Amino acid sequence: MGYSKLAGEGLTPNINVHTLQDIIDFFxxxxFIINECKRVIVWNKAMEEMTGVQSAEILGKGDYAYAVPFFGEARPIIIDLIDQDDxxxxxxYESFRKEGSKLYGEIYAPMAYRGRGAYLWAMASPFFGRQGNRLGAIQTIRDITHHKKVEQxxxxxxxxYREILFSIQEGYYEADLTGNIIxxxxxxxxxxxxxxxxxxxxNYRQIFKDPNTAHHAFHRVxxxxxxxxxxxxEVVRHDGATRVNELSISLMKDKRDRITGFRVVARDITERINIEQRLRYLCLHDQLTDLYNRTYFEEELHRLENGRDYPITIVSIDVDNLKITNDLLGHGHGDELLRTCARILQKPLRRSDILARVGGDEFALILPRADxxxxxxxxxxxxxxxEEHNSKHPNLxxxxxxxxxxxxxxxxxxxRTLIEADDCMYREKLIHGAGTLNQIMDALISTLESRDYFSQGHASRLRRFCQALGQTAGLSARQLRKLTVLSQVHDLGKVSIPETILHKAGPLTGKEWKIVKQHSEKGYRIARISPELLPVADFILHHHEHWDGQGYPLGLAGDKIPLECRIFAIAEAFEVMTSDRPYRPARSTPEAIAELKGCAGTQFDPELIKLFVPELEGENDTEECL
Incomplete structure:
Protein backbone atom coordinates (compact mmCIF):
# COMPACT_ATOMS: atom_id res chain seq x y z
CA MET A 1 0.00 0.00 0.00
CA GLY A 2 1.61 3.33 -1.06
CA TYR A 3 1.56 6.71 0.69
CA SER A 4 -1.11 8.08 -1.67
CA LYS A 5 -3.37 5.21 -0.90
CA LEU A 6 -2.88 5.77 2.84
CA ALA A 7 -3.70 9.42 2.40
CA GLY A 8 -6.62 8.65 0.09
CA GLU A 9 -8.13 6.45 2.73
CA GLY A 10 -8.03 9.34 5.12
CA LEU A 11 -5.57 7.67 7.42
CA THR A 12 -3.17 10.60 7.58
CA PRO A 13 -5.09 13.89 7.41
CA ASN A 14 -3.14 17.14 7.63
CA ILE A 15 0.23 15.42 7.13
CA ASN A 16 2.51 14.69 4.24
CA VAL A 17 3.37 11.07 4.96
CA HIS A 18 6.03 10.95 2.29
CA THR A 19 7.88 13.87 3.82
CA LEU A 20 7.57 12.36 7.28
CA GLN A 21 8.96 9.03 6.06
CA ASP A 22 11.94 10.74 4.49
CA ILE A 23 12.71 12.59 7.70
CA ILE A 24 12.39 9.59 9.99
CA ASP A 25 14.55 7.47 7.69
CA PHE A 26 17.45 9.63 8.77
CA PHE A 27 16.90 8.70 12.48
CA PHE A 32 7.67 3.74 13.57
CA ILE A 33 4.43 5.70 13.80
CA ILE A 34 0.88 4.50 14.11
CA ASN A 35 -2.26 6.53 13.47
CA GLU A 36 -5.28 6.82 15.71
CA CYS A 37 -6.55 3.54 14.35
CA LYS A 38 -3.30 1.87 15.46
CA ARG A 39 -2.24 1.23 11.87
CA VAL A 40 1.41 1.68 10.86
CA ILE A 41 1.92 4.79 8.76
CA VAL A 42 5.72 5.18 9.04
CA TRP A 43 8.41 2.46 9.29
CA ASN A 44 11.97 3.74 8.89
CA LYS A 45 15.01 1.99 7.49
CA ALA A 46 16.46 1.31 10.96
CA MET A 47 13.23 -0.59 11.69
CA GLU A 48 13.68 -2.60 8.53
CA GLU A 49 17.22 -3.53 9.60
CA MET A 50 16.15 -4.45 13.13
CA THR A 51 13.11 -6.50 12.18
CA GLY A 52 13.89 -7.73 8.67
CA VAL A 53 10.44 -6.43 7.69
CA GLN A 54 10.29 -3.95 4.80
CA SER A 55 8.08 -0.88 5.15
CA ALA A 56 5.97 -1.98 2.18
CA GLU A 57 5.08 -5.14 4.08
CA ILE A 58 3.96 -3.43 7.30
CA LEU A 59 2.49 -0.07 6.32
CA GLY A 60 -1.25 0.10 6.88
CA LYS A 61 -1.36 -2.94 9.12
CA GLY A 62 -2.97 -2.87 12.54
CA ASP A 63 -3.99 -5.34 15.22
CA TYR A 64 -0.55 -5.10 16.86
CA ALA A 65 1.20 -6.36 13.71
CA TYR A 66 4.17 -4.13 14.63
CA ALA A 67 4.84 -6.40 17.67
CA VAL A 68 5.20 -9.60 15.65
CA PRO A 69 8.76 -8.96 14.32
CA PHE A 70 9.92 -8.47 17.89
CA PHE A 71 7.98 -11.04 19.95
CA GLY A 72 6.61 -13.51 17.40
CA GLU A 73 3.02 -12.64 18.22
CA ALA A 74 0.61 -9.75 17.92
CA ARG A 75 0.28 -8.16 21.33
CA PRO A 76 0.26 -4.72 22.97
CA ILE A 77 3.63 -3.05 23.41
CA ILE A 78 4.75 0.17 25.03
CA ILE A 79 3.27 2.39 22.34
CA ASP A 80 -0.18 0.97 23.16
CA LEU A 81 0.14 1.94 26.81
CA ILE A 82 -0.29 5.60 25.88
CA ASP A 83 -4.04 5.13 25.64
CA GLN A 84 -4.68 2.16 27.86
CA ASP A 85 -3.76 0.93 31.33
CA ASP A 86 -2.50 -2.62 30.72
CA TYR A 93 9.24 -4.01 30.73
CA GLU A 94 12.25 -3.35 32.95
CA SER A 95 12.78 0.12 34.31
CA PHE A 96 9.35 1.19 33.05
CA ARG A 97 8.57 4.80 33.78
CA LYS A 98 6.24 7.55 32.64
CA GLU A 99 7.26 11.18 32.33
CA GLY A 100 4.32 13.29 31.34
CA SER A 101 2.96 11.78 28.15
CA LYS A 102 6.17 9.92 27.37
CA LEU A 103 6.74 6.30 28.29
CA TYR A 104 10.11 4.57 28.72
CA GLY A 105 11.07 0.94 29.23
CA GLU A 106 13.53 -1.84 28.49
CA ILE A 107 12.62 -5.29 27.19
CA TYR A 108 14.17 -8.35 25.57
CA ALA A 109 12.83 -9.03 22.07
CA PRO A 110 13.61 -12.66 21.15
CA MET A 111 12.63 -12.32 17.46
CA ALA A 112 14.55 -9.11 16.69
CA TYR A 113 17.15 -9.33 13.93
CA ARG A 114 15.34 -12.31 12.37
CA GLY A 115 15.29 -14.34 15.57
CA ARG A 116 18.75 -13.45 16.88
CA GLY A 117 17.16 -11.50 19.72
CA ALA A 118 18.17 -8.24 21.36
CA TYR A 119 17.73 -6.10 24.44
CA LEU A 120 15.82 -2.97 23.46
CA TRP A 121 15.22 0.44 24.95
CA ALA A 122 11.92 1.96 23.88
CA MET A 123 10.36 5.39 24.12
CA ALA A 124 6.78 6.10 23.07
CA SER A 125 4.77 9.30 22.99
CA PRO A 126 1.68 10.77 21.28
CA PHE A 127 2.20 12.19 17.78
CA PHE A 128 0.66 15.58 17.04
CA GLY A 129 0.03 17.56 13.86
CA ARG A 130 0.85 21.20 13.13
CA GLN A 131 -2.43 22.39 14.58
CA GLY A 132 -1.77 20.52 17.80
CA ASN A 133 -4.25 17.86 17.04
CA ARG A 134 -3.23 14.29 17.86
CA LEU A 135 -2.58 12.15 14.82
CA GLY A 136 -1.35 8.98 16.45
CA ALA A 137 1.71 7.76 18.38
CA ILE A 138 5.42 7.35 17.72
CA GLN A 139 7.84 4.77 19.17
CA THR A 140 11.61 4.92 19.03
CA ILE A 141 13.63 1.76 19.68
CA ARG A 142 17.34 1.49 20.42
CA ASP A 143 19.43 -1.69 20.58
CA ILE A 144 21.04 -1.78 24.05
CA THR A 145 22.24 -5.37 23.85
CA HIS A 146 25.90 -4.39 24.09
CA HIS A 147 25.13 -2.05 26.99
CA LYS A 148 23.20 -4.81 28.71
CA LYS A 149 26.01 -7.29 28.20
CA VAL A 150 28.51 -4.81 29.58
CA GLU A 151 26.17 -4.10 32.47
CA GLN A 152 25.69 -7.81 33.14
CA TYR A 161 34.57 -9.62 43.30
CA ARG A 162 32.24 -9.87 46.28
CA GLU A 163 32.59 -13.66 46.33
CA ILE A 164 36.37 -13.33 46.30
CA LEU A 165 36.22 -10.78 49.07
CA PHE A 166 34.07 -13.10 51.14
CA SER A 167 36.36 -16.06 50.54
CA ILE A 168 39.73 -14.44 51.27
CA GLN A 169 41.28 -14.70 54.72
CA GLU A 170 42.09 -11.01 54.90
CA GLY A 171 39.54 -8.56 56.15
CA TYR A 172 38.22 -6.13 53.55
CA TYR A 173 36.53 -2.83 54.39
CA GLU A 174 35.22 0.17 52.50
CA ALA A 175 34.81 3.45 54.32
CA ASP A 176 33.54 6.86 53.28
CA LEU A 177 35.52 10.05 53.73
CA THR A 178 34.14 10.56 57.23
CA GLY A 179 35.57 7.19 58.32
CA ASN A 180 32.29 5.28 58.49
CA ILE A 181 32.36 1.68 57.27
CA ILE A 182 30.02 1.16 54.33
CA ASN A 203 33.32 4.93 62.63
CA TYR A 204 37.03 4.10 62.63
CA ARG A 205 37.43 5.94 65.94
CA GLN A 206 35.42 3.15 67.54
CA ILE A 207 37.72 0.49 66.09
CA PHE A 208 41.31 1.65 66.49
CA LYS A 209 42.94 1.83 69.89
CA ASP A 210 44.72 5.04 68.88
CA PRO A 211 42.35 6.90 66.50
CA ASN A 212 44.88 9.69 65.89
CA THR A 213 47.50 7.28 64.57
CA ALA A 214 44.85 5.70 62.34
CA HIS A 215 43.79 9.14 61.08
CA HIS A 216 47.37 9.99 60.11
CA ALA A 217 47.71 6.71 58.18
CA PHE A 218 44.53 7.38 56.17
CA HIS A 219 45.33 11.06 55.71
CA ARG A 220 48.75 10.28 54.20
CA VAL A 221 47.06 8.11 51.57
CA GLU A 234 46.07 -1.86 67.16
CA VAL A 235 42.35 -2.56 66.89
CA VAL A 236 39.92 -3.22 69.70
CA ARG A 237 37.63 -6.19 69.21
CA HIS A 238 34.05 -6.26 70.37
CA ASP A 239 35.08 -8.29 73.45
CA GLY A 240 37.66 -5.66 74.41
CA ALA A 241 40.70 -7.69 73.31
CA THR A 242 43.42 -5.75 71.52
CA ARG A 243 44.95 -7.18 68.34
CA VAL A 244 47.49 -5.85 65.87
CA ASN A 245 46.29 -5.52 62.27
CA GLU A 246 48.45 -4.81 59.24
CA LEU A 247 46.58 -2.49 56.86
CA SER A 248 46.83 -1.82 53.13
CA ILE A 249 44.94 1.40 52.40
CA SER A 250 43.92 2.72 48.96
CA LEU A 251 41.51 5.31 47.64
CA MET A 252 38.04 4.75 46.18
CA LYS A 253 37.06 7.05 43.28
CA ASP A 254 33.92 7.63 41.25
CA LYS A 255 33.64 7.79 37.45
CA ARG A 256 34.81 11.38 37.49
CA ASP A 257 37.97 10.39 39.40
CA ARG A 258 36.76 12.10 42.55
CA ILE A 259 37.82 10.52 45.87
CA THR A 260 34.81 9.00 47.61
CA GLY A 261 36.41 6.94 50.38
CA PHE A 262 38.95 4.28 51.29
CA ARG A 263 39.49 0.61 50.68
CA VAL A 264 41.27 -1.32 53.44
CA VAL A 265 42.69 -4.83 53.39
CA ALA A 266 43.58 -6.00 56.90
CA ARG A 267 45.24 -9.06 58.35
CA ASP A 268 45.83 -10.00 61.98
CA ILE A 269 49.57 -10.04 62.64
CA THR A 270 49.37 -10.28 66.41
CA GLU A 271 50.97 -13.72 66.52
CA ARG A 272 53.68 -12.63 64.12
CA ILE A 273 54.40 -9.56 66.24
CA ASN A 274 54.55 -11.72 69.37
CA ILE A 275 56.94 -14.16 67.70
CA GLU A 276 59.13 -11.33 66.42
CA GLN A 277 59.22 -9.77 69.86
CA ARG A 278 60.03 -13.15 71.37
CA LEU A 279 62.82 -13.67 68.85
CA ARG A 280 64.21 -10.21 69.56
CA TYR A 281 64.03 -11.01 73.25
CA LEU A 282 65.81 -14.34 72.77
CA CYS A 283 68.50 -12.66 70.67
CA LEU A 284 69.46 -10.59 73.69
CA HIS A 285 68.40 -12.79 76.61
CA ASP A 286 69.40 -16.13 78.06
CA GLN A 287 66.52 -18.57 77.66
CA LEU A 288 67.19 -20.42 80.92
CA THR A 289 67.60 -17.50 83.35
CA ASP A 290 65.89 -14.64 81.44
CA LEU A 291 69.00 -12.54 82.05
CA TYR A 292 70.78 -10.71 79.26
CA ASN A 293 73.04 -12.95 77.18
CA ARG A 294 76.62 -12.54 76.00
CA THR A 295 75.53 -10.72 72.81
CA TYR A 296 73.83 -7.98 74.80
CA PHE A 297 76.70 -7.89 77.29
CA GLU A 298 79.23 -7.31 74.48
CA GLU A 299 77.02 -4.62 72.92
CA GLU A 300 76.78 -2.82 76.25
CA LEU A 301 80.54 -2.96 76.70
CA HIS A 302 80.94 -1.37 73.27
CA ARG A 303 78.28 1.26 74.02
CA LEU A 304 79.81 2.19 77.37
CA GLU A 305 83.36 2.21 76.02
CA ASN A 306 83.23 5.85 74.88
CA GLY A 307 80.50 7.02 77.21
CA ARG A 308 80.42 9.13 80.32
CA ASP A 309 79.63 6.47 82.90
CA TYR A 310 83.16 5.98 84.22
CA PRO A 311 84.36 4.59 86.51
CA ILE A 312 82.92 1.28 85.31
CA THR A 313 83.44 -1.90 87.33
CA ILE A 314 83.00 -5.35 85.87
CA VAL A 315 82.32 -8.30 88.17
CA SER A 316 83.01 -11.80 86.86
CA ILE A 317 80.95 -14.50 88.60
CA ASP A 318 81.28 -18.26 88.26
CA VAL A 319 79.01 -20.96 89.67
CA ASP A 320 81.26 -23.45 91.47
CA ASN A 321 81.25 -27.11 90.40
CA LEU A 322 78.30 -26.83 88.02
CA LYS A 323 79.62 -29.64 85.85
CA ILE A 324 79.87 -31.94 88.87
CA THR A 325 76.31 -31.04 89.85
CA ASN A 326 75.08 -31.81 86.32
CA ASP A 327 76.93 -35.12 86.24
CA LEU A 328 75.79 -36.26 89.65
CA LEU A 329 72.30 -34.84 90.05
CA GLY A 330 71.33 -34.33 86.44
CA HIS A 331 71.02 -31.29 84.22
CA GLY A 332 67.57 -30.48 85.61
CA HIS A 333 69.14 -29.88 89.03
CA GLY A 334 71.95 -27.90 87.40
CA ASP A 335 69.45 -25.73 85.51
CA GLU A 336 67.54 -24.99 88.70
CA LEU A 337 70.85 -24.05 90.36
CA LEU A 338 71.56 -21.55 87.55
CA ARG A 339 68.07 -20.05 87.78
CA THR A 340 68.46 -19.73 91.53
CA CYS A 341 71.84 -18.01 91.10
CA ALA A 342 70.28 -15.56 88.64
CA ARG A 343 67.56 -14.63 91.13
CA ILE A 344 70.08 -14.19 93.93
CA LEU A 345 72.41 -12.05 91.83
CA GLN A 346 69.62 -9.70 90.76
CA LYS A 347 68.46 -8.80 94.25
CA PRO A 348 71.24 -6.36 95.34
CA LEU A 349 71.58 -4.54 92.00
CA ARG A 350 70.64 -1.04 90.90
CA ARG A 351 68.43 -0.44 87.87
CA SER A 352 71.42 0.85 85.92
CA ASP A 353 73.49 -2.28 86.57
CA ILE A 354 73.69 -4.88 83.80
CA LEU A 355 73.71 -8.58 84.70
CA ALA A 356 74.22 -11.19 81.99
CA ARG A 357 74.81 -14.90 81.70
CA VAL A 358 77.84 -15.02 79.43
CA GLY A 359 78.61 -18.76 79.51
CA GLY A 360 77.45 -22.12 80.83
CA ASP A 361 78.36 -21.38 84.46
CA GLU A 362 79.52 -17.78 84.02
CA PHE A 363 77.77 -14.56 84.85
CA ALA A 364 79.08 -11.03 84.37
CA LEU A 365 78.00 -7.78 85.96
CA ILE A 366 78.58 -4.25 84.64
CA LEU A 367 78.39 -1.52 87.28
CA PRO A 368 78.36 1.93 85.63
CA ARG A 369 79.56 4.87 87.78
CA ALA A 370 80.91 2.46 90.39
CA ASP A 371 84.47 2.49 91.70
CA GLU A 387 74.34 -17.22 102.61
CA GLU A 388 70.71 -16.44 103.35
CA HIS A 389 69.59 -18.72 100.54
CA ASN A 390 71.82 -21.60 101.65
CA SER A 391 70.55 -21.37 105.22
CA LYS A 392 66.98 -21.80 103.96
CA HIS A 393 67.60 -24.35 101.19
CA PRO A 394 69.98 -27.12 102.31
CA ASN A 395 69.06 -29.26 99.29
CA LEU A 396 69.98 -26.54 96.78
CA ARG A 416 90.92 -5.73 79.37
CA THR A 417 88.94 -4.91 82.51
CA LEU A 418 86.83 -8.03 81.92
CA ILE A 419 89.97 -10.17 81.66
CA GLU A 420 91.26 -8.74 84.93
CA ALA A 421 87.93 -9.49 86.63
CA ASP A 422 88.10 -13.08 85.34
CA ASP A 423 91.61 -13.46 86.76
CA CYS A 424 90.44 -12.25 90.18
CA MET A 425 87.50 -14.66 90.06
CA TYR A 426 89.71 -17.67 89.29
CA ARG A 427 92.05 -16.77 92.18
CA GLU A 428 89.07 -16.79 94.55
CA LYS A 429 87.87 -20.10 93.12
CA LEU A 430 91.26 -21.69 93.89
CA ILE A 431 91.21 -20.40 97.46
CA HIS A 432 87.90 -21.96 98.54
CA GLY A 433 87.53 -24.75 95.97
CA ALA A 434 87.57 -27.64 98.50
CA GLY A 435 85.02 -25.94 100.74
CA THR A 436 82.50 -25.54 97.92
CA LEU A 437 82.92 -29.20 97.02
CA ASN A 438 82.10 -30.17 100.60
CA GLN A 439 78.96 -28.08 100.34
CA ILE A 440 77.92 -30.10 97.31
CA MET A 441 78.57 -33.39 99.08
CA ASP A 442 76.57 -32.26 102.11
CA ALA A 443 73.72 -31.28 99.79
CA LEU A 444 73.85 -34.68 98.07
CA ILE A 445 73.67 -36.58 101.34
CA SER A 446 70.89 -34.29 102.56
CA THR A 447 68.99 -34.88 99.34
CA LEU A 448 69.37 -38.64 99.67
CA GLU A 449 68.12 -38.60 103.26
CA SER A 450 65.12 -36.45 102.36
CA ARG A 451 64.15 -38.75 99.47
CA ASP A 452 64.60 -42.06 101.31
CA TYR A 453 61.67 -41.34 103.63
CA PHE A 454 60.29 -44.90 103.70
CA SER A 455 63.33 -46.37 105.56
CA GLN A 456 63.47 -44.28 108.69
CA GLY A 457 66.32 -45.55 110.89
CA HIS A 458 67.88 -47.58 108.06
CA ALA A 459 71.25 -45.79 108.26
CA SER A 460 71.56 -45.96 112.05
CA ARG A 461 70.62 -49.67 112.23
CA LEU A 462 72.94 -50.51 109.35
CA ARG A 463 75.79 -48.61 110.98
CA ARG A 464 75.28 -50.56 114.20
CA PHE A 465 75.26 -53.90 112.41
CA CYS A 466 78.38 -52.99 110.38
CA GLN A 467 80.29 -51.99 113.49
CA ALA A 468 79.29 -55.18 115.33
CA LEU A 469 80.13 -57.51 112.46
CA GLY A 470 83.32 -55.61 111.64
CA GLN A 471 84.56 -56.01 115.19
CA THR A 472 83.67 -59.73 115.06
CA ALA A 473 85.70 -60.03 111.83
CA GLY A 474 88.68 -58.37 113.53
CA LEU A 475 88.83 -55.19 111.43
CA SER A 476 91.30 -52.48 112.48
CA ALA A 477 90.05 -49.15 113.75
CA ARG A 478 90.79 -47.58 110.34
CA GLN A 479 88.87 -50.30 108.53
CA LEU A 480 85.97 -49.93 110.95
CA ARG A 481 85.83 -46.18 110.24
CA LYS A 482 85.69 -46.86 106.49
CA LEU A 483 82.99 -49.49 106.99
CA THR A 484 81.00 -47.05 109.10
CA VAL A 485 81.30 -44.35 106.39
CA LEU A 486 80.24 -46.91 103.77
CA SER A 487 77.11 -47.69 105.78
CA GLN A 488 76.18 -43.99 105.55
CA VAL A 489 76.97 -43.22 101.90
CA HIS A 490 76.70 -46.56 100.07
CA ASP A 491 73.50 -45.43 98.33
CA LEU A 492 74.81 -41.98 97.39
CA GLY A 493 74.27 -42.78 93.71
CA LYS A 494 70.52 -43.08 94.30
CA VAL A 495 70.20 -39.30 94.14
CA SER A 496 70.03 -39.74 90.35
CA ILE A 497 67.27 -42.36 90.43
CA PRO A 498 63.73 -41.06 89.76
CA GLU A 499 61.59 -41.02 92.89
CA THR A 500 58.87 -42.98 91.09
CA ILE A 501 61.29 -45.91 90.96
CA LEU A 502 62.99 -45.31 94.28
CA HIS A 503 59.68 -45.27 96.16
CA LYS A 504 57.79 -47.84 94.11
CA ALA A 505 55.67 -50.14 96.25
CA GLY A 506 56.19 -53.57 94.77
CA PRO A 507 58.64 -55.40 92.49
CA LEU A 508 60.56 -53.40 89.90
CA THR A 509 60.37 -54.03 86.16
CA GLY A 510 63.46 -55.14 84.27
CA LYS A 511 64.00 -51.62 82.93
CA GLU A 512 63.57 -50.09 86.38
CA TRP A 513 65.94 -52.61 87.93
CA LYS A 514 68.57 -51.71 85.31
CA ILE A 515 68.31 -48.05 86.35
CA VAL A 516 68.64 -48.95 90.04
CA LYS A 517 71.76 -51.06 89.40
CA GLN A 518 73.51 -47.96 88.04
CA HIS A 519 73.58 -46.32 91.47
CA SER A 520 76.77 -48.02 92.65
CA GLU A 521 78.73 -46.66 89.66
CA LYS A 522 77.27 -43.18 90.07
CA GLY A 523 77.98 -43.26 93.79
CA TYR A 524 81.55 -44.25 92.98
CA ARG A 525 81.97 -41.22 90.67
CA ILE A 526 80.56 -38.93 93.35
CA ALA A 527 82.92 -40.26 96.00
CA ARG A 528 85.94 -39.92 93.69
CA ILE A 529 85.61 -36.12 93.61
CA SER A 530 85.37 -35.77 97.42
CA PRO A 531 88.54 -35.98 99.52
CA GLU A 532 86.44 -37.14 102.47
CA LEU A 533 84.79 -39.99 100.53
CA LEU A 534 87.66 -40.99 98.26
CA PRO A 535 88.85 -43.77 100.67
CA VAL A 536 85.49 -45.57 100.38
CA ALA A 537 84.90 -44.93 96.66
CA ASP A 538 85.89 -48.50 95.72
CA PHE A 539 83.68 -49.91 98.48
CA ILE A 540 80.69 -47.97 97.09
CA LEU A 541 81.41 -49.42 93.65
CA HIS A 542 81.63 -53.04 94.87
CA HIS A 543 79.06 -53.21 97.67
CA HIS A 544 76.61 -55.15 95.47
CA GLU A 545 79.09 -57.77 94.22
CA HIS A 546 78.24 -61.44 95.06
CA TRP A 547 80.56 -64.20 96.29
CA ASP A 548 79.76 -66.32 93.21
CA GLY A 549 80.43 -63.45 90.77
CA GLN A 550 76.75 -62.86 89.87
CA GLY A 551 76.58 -59.40 91.43
CA TYR A 552 77.11 -55.98 89.82
CA PRO A 553 78.57 -53.85 88.39
CA LEU A 554 81.85 -55.70 87.65
CA GLY A 555 80.91 -59.27 88.56
CA LEU A 556 83.77 -59.73 91.04
CA ALA A 557 83.88 -63.05 92.90
CA GLY A 558 85.36 -64.53 96.08
CA ASP A 559 88.30 -62.81 97.71
CA LYS A 560 88.51 -60.27 94.87
CA ILE A 561 85.62 -58.51 96.58
CA PRO A 562 87.00 -56.19 99.33
CA LEU A 563 86.49 -57.63 102.83
CA GLU A 564 84.61 -54.50 103.95
CA CYS A 565 82.14 -54.97 101.06
CA ARG A 566 81.56 -58.64 101.96
CA ILE A 567 80.85 -57.67 105.59
CA PHE A 568 78.61 -54.81 104.48
CA ALA A 569 76.60 -57.08 102.17
CA ILE A 570 75.70 -59.38 105.06
CA ALA A 571 74.91 -56.50 107.43
CA GLU A 572 72.70 -54.74 104.87
CA ALA A 573 70.83 -57.91 103.92
CA PHE A 574 70.10 -58.65 107.57
CA GLU A 575 68.94 -55.09 108.22
CA VAL A 576 66.66 -55.08 105.15
CA MET A 577 65.08 -58.44 106.00
CA THR A 578 64.37 -57.44 109.62
CA SER A 579 62.82 -54.09 108.65
CA ASP A 580 59.36 -53.28 107.36
CA ARG A 581 59.05 -52.45 103.62
CA PRO A 582 56.06 -51.04 101.72
CA TYR A 583 55.63 -54.36 99.93
CA ARG A 584 56.14 -56.73 102.94
CA PRO A 585 56.39 -56.81 106.75
CA ALA A 586 59.68 -57.36 108.61
CA ARG A 587 60.96 -60.91 109.04
CA SER A 588 61.99 -62.35 112.39
CA THR A 589 65.67 -62.76 113.28
CA PRO A 590 65.60 -66.59 112.88
CA GLU A 591 63.99 -66.23 109.45
CA ALA A 592 66.60 -63.70 108.37
CA ILE A 593 69.49 -65.91 109.60
CA ALA A 594 68.03 -68.88 107.74
CA GLU A 595 67.94 -66.79 104.54
CA LEU A 596 71.58 -65.75 105.04
CA LYS A 597 72.66 -69.37 105.50
CA GLY A 598 70.76 -70.34 102.40
CA CYS A 599 72.67 -67.74 100.36
CA ALA A 600 76.10 -68.60 101.80
CA GLY A 601 78.50 -69.47 99.01
CA THR A 602 76.37 -67.71 96.36
CA GLN A 603 75.57 -64.18 97.46
CA PHE A 604 77.60 -64.10 100.69
CA ASP A 605 81.06 -65.17 101.88
CA PRO A 606 80.34 -68.58 103.54
CA GLU A 607 83.12 -68.19 106.11
CA LEU A 608 81.79 -64.81 107.22
CA ILE A 609 78.28 -66.25 107.53
CA LYS A 610 79.62 -68.95 109.89
CA LEU A 611 81.47 -66.27 111.85
CA PHE A 612 78.52 -63.87 112.10
CA VAL A 613 75.62 -66.24 112.83
CA PRO A 614 76.29 -66.38 116.60
CA GLU A 615 76.46 -62.58 116.65
CA LEU A 616 73.20 -62.23 114.70
CA GLU A 617 71.38 -64.85 116.77
CA GLY A 618 71.76 -62.51 119.73
CA GLU A 619 69.52 -60.01 117.92
CA ASN A 620 65.85 -59.83 118.93
CA ASP A 621 62.95 -59.57 116.50
CA THR A 622 62.64 -56.49 114.35
CA GLU A 623 60.48 -54.42 116.67
CA GLU A 624 62.90 -54.96 119.59
CA CYS A 625 65.86 -54.06 117.36
CA LEU A 626 64.25 -50.76 116.51
Missing part, protein backbone atom coordinates in the same frame (compact mmCIF):
# COMPACT_ATOMS: atom_id res chain seq x y z
CA UNK A 28 19.64 6.36 13.71
CA UNK A 29 17.14 4.69 16.04
CA UNK A 30 14.48 2.34 14.79
CA UNK A 31 11.25 4.34 14.66
CA UNK A 87 -0.59 -3.84 33.75
CA UNK A 88 0.51 -7.20 32.27
CA UNK A 89 2.14 -5.27 29.42
CA UNK A 90 3.76 -2.85 31.84
CA UNK A 91 5.18 -5.78 33.82
CA UNK A 92 6.99 -7.07 30.75
CA UNK A 153 29.42 -8.43 32.86
CA UNK A 154 29.96 -5.65 35.35
CA UNK A 155 27.39 -7.19 37.67
CA UNK A 156 28.98 -10.60 37.24
CA UNK A 157 32.39 -9.08 37.87
CA UNK A 158 31.13 -7.32 40.97
CA UNK A 159 29.51 -10.53 42.14
CA UNK A 160 32.74 -12.46 41.61
CA UNK A 183 31.02 -2.40 53.42
CA UNK A 184 33.03 -5.31 54.84
CA UNK A 185 33.51 -9.01 54.19
CA UNK A 186 33.12 -11.96 56.57
CA UNK A 187 36.82 -12.05 57.39
CA UNK A 188 36.65 -8.40 58.36
CA UNK A 189 33.82 -9.22 60.76
CA UNK A 190 35.86 -12.04 62.30
CA UNK A 191 38.91 -9.81 62.75
CA UNK A 192 36.90 -7.33 64.80
CA UNK A 193 34.61 -9.84 66.50
CA UNK A 194 31.47 -8.09 65.25
CA UNK A 195 28.61 -8.92 62.94
CA UNK A 196 28.22 -7.16 59.60
CA UNK A 197 25.21 -5.25 60.90
CA UNK A 198 27.31 -3.99 63.82
CA UNK A 199 30.16 -2.90 61.57
CA UNK A 200 28.25 -1.10 58.83
CA UNK A 201 28.06 2.55 59.86
CA UNK A 202 30.68 2.17 62.59
CA UNK A 222 44.46 10.81 50.90
CA UNK A 223 47.09 13.53 50.38
CA UNK A 224 49.54 11.44 48.34
CA UNK A 225 46.97 9.55 46.31
CA UNK A 226 49.21 6.51 46.60
CA UNK A 227 48.30 3.26 48.39
CA UNK A 228 49.71 2.83 51.87
CA UNK A 229 50.92 -0.63 52.80
CA UNK A 230 52.21 -2.26 55.94
CA UNK A 231 50.69 0.08 58.54
CA UNK A 232 50.49 -1.87 61.82
CA UNK A 233 47.71 -0.54 64.02
CA UNK A 372 86.12 -0.49 93.40
CA UNK A 373 84.70 0.44 96.79
CA UNK A 374 81.11 0.54 95.53
CA UNK A 375 81.70 -2.67 93.62
CA UNK A 376 82.96 -4.42 96.75
CA UNK A 377 79.81 -3.34 98.56
CA UNK A 378 77.70 -4.92 95.79
CA UNK A 379 79.75 -8.15 95.99
CA UNK A 380 79.28 -8.27 99.77
CA UNK A 381 75.52 -7.93 99.34
CA UNK A 382 75.57 -10.78 96.84
CA UNK A 383 77.56 -12.99 99.24
CA UNK A 384 75.09 -12.22 102.01
CA UNK A 385 72.17 -13.13 99.73
CA UNK A 386 73.88 -16.45 98.91
CA UNK A 397 73.22 -25.07 98.00
CA UNK A 398 74.69 -22.23 95.93
CA UNK A 399 78.41 -21.51 95.76
CA UNK A 400 79.92 -18.81 93.56
CA UNK A 401 83.32 -17.27 93.02
CA UNK A 402 83.60 -13.56 92.17
CA UNK A 403 86.28 -11.21 90.96
CA UNK A 404 86.09 -7.56 89.99
CA UNK A 405 88.13 -4.93 88.15
CA UNK A 406 87.53 -1.22 87.48
CA UNK A 407 88.13 0.94 84.41
CA UNK A 408 88.50 4.66 85.09
CA UNK A 409 88.29 5.85 81.51
CA UNK A 410 88.46 4.97 77.79
CA UNK A 411 92.21 4.59 78.07
CA UNK A 412 91.52 1.39 80.06
CA UNK A 413 89.57 -0.80 77.58
CA UNK A 414 86.63 -2.62 79.09
CA UNK A 415 87.66 -5.89 77.43
Missing amino acids: PDAT QPTVNR ALKDSEER YCNEAGCRLLGRSMNELIGL YLSGKPGRGAAL QKKAEAVCNRIRKAV QVSISMGSATSHGPEEPLQ
